[in-house]
Amino acid sequence: MRRSNLALVLRHLRDAGPRSRARIAVETGLNRGTVSSLTAELIDRGLVREGDVERGGSVGRPGQTVELDGRGIGGIGVEINVDYVTAVVLNLSNAVVFEHRVALDVQALPAEAVLDAVTELAIRALAECDERQVTPVGMTLAVPALVDTDDGVVAFAPNLHWTKVDAVSGLRRRLDGHTPGFWGSLPRRHSAIQVDNDANLAALGEFAMGxxxxxxxxxxxxxxxxxxxxxxxxxxxxxxxxxxxxxxxxxxxxxxxxxxxxxxxxxxxxxxxxxxxxxxxxxxxxxxxxxxxxxxxxxxxxxxxxxxxxxxxxxxxxxxxxxxxxxxxxxxxxxxxxxxxxxxxxxxxxxxxxxxxxxxxxxxxxxxxxxxxxxxxLGFTAAARGGAHVALEAVLDDPTLVALRHTP
Amino acid sequence: MRRSNLALVLRHLRDAGPRSRARIAVETGLNRGTVSSLTAELIDRGLVREGDVERGGSVGRPGQTVELDGRGIGGIGVEINVDYVTAVVLNLSNAVVFEHRVALDVQALPAEAVLDAVTELAIRALAECDERQVTPVGMTLAVPALVDTDDGVVAFAPNLHWTKVDAVSGLRRRLDGHTPGFWGSLPRRHSAIQVDNDANLAALGEFAMGxxxxxxxxxxxxxxxxxxxxxxxxxxxxxxxxxxxxxxxxxxxxxxxxxxxxxxxxxxxxxxxxxxxxxxxxxxxxxxxxxxxxxxxxxxxxxxxxxxxxxxxxxxxxxxxxxxxxxxxxxxxxxxxxxxxxxxxxxxxxxxxxxxxxxxxxxxxxxxxxxxxxxxxLGFTAAARGGAHVALEAVLDDPTLVALRHTP
Known part of the structure; x- marks a missing residue:
């Protein structure tokens, strides 16, 4: 219940913009005390910050606003295509934290070697997150393929010459090896690595930020x-x-x-x-x-x-x-x-x-x-951006995925 | 508020089947007294009837069930196609009250003459309703065309050679003339005659009853x-x-x-x-x-x-x-x-x-x-059935479209 109320307030701030706690209470139907407590928790999780003082318009004394923060939260999107591998990290405001593309003749390589290259790129993205004090909350892999999203398996990618490649497991295993405990702070219920069709993710990217x-x-x-x-x-x-x-x-x-x-x-x-x-x-x-x-x-x-x-x-x-x-x-x-x-x-x-x-x-x-x-x-980053967006959506659904900074 | 609660109970009975008032109260979250009053009104409107006594399963004494009736409520679907005009009347249980097809070389006739033929067929359908004590609640015209559904205009029907035919107005005018006051019992807020693309209506027909x-x-x-x-x-x-x-x-x-x-x-x-x-x-x-x-x-x-x-x-x-x-x-x-x-x-x-x-x-x-x-x-009646279904949906959205039989 509290989790879904946290999500309600966070989404409202993203969609409606900065506003006072009192206004959030009116607009969401939550009571004022609950909004204060939820906001305090979202601030502690680094998802919301204090904003300007709100003036004008409404009756009553001006209120301190709160606004979406999320500069410290990163979603990672990685795209595998025939000629390249791209990684993009976005923060919760869709600002680019990291972006890099590597030319790669994917058709000429076995899938395992491609996943090695993806891992290398992901590790660079994670290192950049670390340096910029951005906490990664998830990664979505974009592939030009029929994808079994539930199982994390690339069923069939004719242009990559892939059939039944267990991409999510393969990537998780590699990342576990290179960055022990990196995803360890994320709750178990969260699937930190996902895979989806590249054009689907690109469409989501266009819809979210194109x-x-x-x-x-x-x-x-x-x-x-x-x-x-x-x-x-x-x-x-x-x-x-x-x-x-x-x-x-x-x-x-x-x-x-x-x-x-x-x-x-x-x-x-x-x-x-x-x-x-x-x-x-x-x-x-x-x-x-x-x-x-x-x-x-x-x-x-x-x-x-x-x-x-x-x-x-x-x-x-x-x-x-x-x-x-x-x-x-x-x-x-x-x-x-x-x-x-x-x-x-x-x-x-x-x-x-x-x-x-x-x-x-x-x-x-x-x-x-x-x-x-x-x-x-969005150029050739649309699918990777869509992937990063999907990874971040998990936080908007469940803000408790991001750890409290000051454990009470 | 009462209107939407009437709709809630009616849809629940259609989708979940016959059940006691007590069970409806539990399942919809309405209180028992409200459900009794709503059910009484739906019965009076001829949309619900008393059913069998419910036994077994749940604890407590067996309850009298209520169930969807609607035998006295009719939705009319009329399809215009290149070679024929078809009318179907369904009652709220999707049973056929009336069905008739007339061969017609629509391309060879002006649109006004086709609307005359549709009117003639609709009047036969309405007469059958009258004879069988079925109250018509609306009519949907199905046309192989790009349709402006809001304005009731057939924008472009290449195979009928129609461009910008104001089908709803044309049909309403004709029906007003032939059957004065026929639609008069319907509230003004209800659009009793609609027009839509035939394949869209057929898809809805398949989804509802195929x-x-x-x-x-x-x-x-x-x-x-x-x-x-x-x-x-x-x-x-x-x-x-x-x-x-x-x-x-x-x-x-x-x-x-x-x-x-x-x-x-x-x-x-x-x-x-x-x-x-x-x-x-x-x-x-x-x-x-x-x-x-x-x-x-x-x-x-x-x-x-x-x-x-x-x-x-x-x-x-x-x-x-x-x-x-x-x-x-x-x-x-x-x-x-x-x-x-x-x-x-x-x-x-x-x-x-x-x-x-x-x-x-x-x-x-x-x-x-x-x-x-x-x-x-559903053969060649899919679009007309879909049209009748759409006309009936209006009653499921707003049961007060059907008049009370015993005005209180």
């Missing part, structure tokens, strides 16, 4: 080696009956087209995945095709060529933009979202993809004016 | 002239930001394919709509292509030919089944439903469509075992 944050009906599309989709329906993530929703890369849009990694021909991914763009825009020995180079660097090379008017690059971007609109029209017709957010390389090269894409959408969507298309401002 | 009723993640697909989709996500109808979700007929699956009614080529509808099947299975002068004949009769002719092994019919059904699987694979990958329900002619000819469809689905769906495919048992 440029169209709070848009209840939002479709997120990301272009990397694969094409991923995450969908918010009425403010909630669409998961489907078994958690396998949003599999959009294999829409059969080009019968007899190119062979896909899934073994079939003409999947949407073969038309708009990063490999398709690179194949059209460059020769295999071109550095933009080199997976050992950082992805953003490769994309900015492409972008530079487009800026310079290089015809092959421009033609490739136009074709990909049209194919992007072709598939996106299906999703817009099916979901009728308020906004379609483009992430991954679709955002990096959005200046060139958007025009042909919008023309195609306009021609094919039954109600084209109902949906805006926006480029993600 | 063979897979209560399945929280359900995709409904209907084949008629057009192809419609309605989706239940976590027990709620997916509507989208502007109410235009579920537009699946124009997925571009066959570039360079047949010309669609929408002006583009290769839409899914051109591969699996009724017209596609008929074009492949018969010559234009074949009676199965005659829109003045009843649709079920035409479909049973086709079914008979397939049963007799007629090669052209069998080939056509195989091709349509494969194309059905091709498009359905997209929806199953995107939504990951527990069940995919096939309605309209897909259900009538399901025996022949299912095998090629399932083969295609199995080859293309990332997690094929997670989704069952079921044939609708």
């Amino acid at each position: 440029s169209r944050a709070g848009t209840a009906d939002l479709v997120y599309l990301t272009g990397e080696t694969g094409v991923g989709g995450g969908v918010m329906v009425d403010g909630r993530l669409l998961r489907g009956a078994a958690g396998f929703s949003g599999e959009i890369g294999h829409m059969p849009l080009n019968p007899g087209g190119d062979l896909c990694g899934c073994g079939r021909r003409g999947c949407w991914e073969t038309m708009v995945g990063l490999a398709a763009l690179l194949r059209m825009a460059a020769t295999p020995d071109d550095p933009v095709c080199d997976p050992s180079l950082d992805l953003e660097q490769r994309l900015s090379m492409l972008s530079g060529r487009a800026d310079a008017g290089e015809p092959r690059t421009l033609d490739a971007l136009k074709l990909v933009g049209e194919a992007l609109g072709l598939g996106a029209s299906i999703l817009v017709n099916v979901f009728n979202p308020r906004v379609l957010v483009l992430g991954g390389y679709f955002a990096s090269l959005g200046d060139y993809l958007l025009e042909p894409m919008l023309a195609e959408l306009h021609a094919r969507v039954i109600a084209p004016d109902a949906c805006e298309v926006a480029l993600s401002t | 063979s897979r009723a209560g399945t929280a993640d359900l995709v409904y697909l209907t084949g008629e002239t057009g192809v419609g989709g309605g989706v239940m996500v976590d027990g709620r109808l997916l509507r989208g930001a502007a109410g235009f979700s579920g537009e699946i007929g124009h997925m571009p699956l066959n570039p360079g394919g047949d010309l669609c009614g929408c002006g583009r080529r290769g839409c899914w509808e051109t591969m699996v709509g009724l017209a596609a099947l008929l074009r492949m299975a018969a010559t234009p002068d074949d009676p199965v292509c005659d829109p003045s004949l009843d649709l079920e009769q035409r479909l049973s002719m086709l079914s008979g030919r397939a049963d007799a092994g007629e090669p052209r019919t069998l080939d056509a059904l195989k091709l349509v089944g494969e194309a059905l699987g091709l498009g359905a694979s997209i929806l199953v990958n995107v939504f990951n439903p527990r069940v995919l329900v096939l309605g309209g002619y897909f259900a009538s000819l399901g025996d022949y469509l299912l095998e090629p469809m399932l083969a295609e689905l199995h080859a293309r769906v990332i997690a094929p075992d997670a989704c069952e495919v079921a044939l609708s048992t």
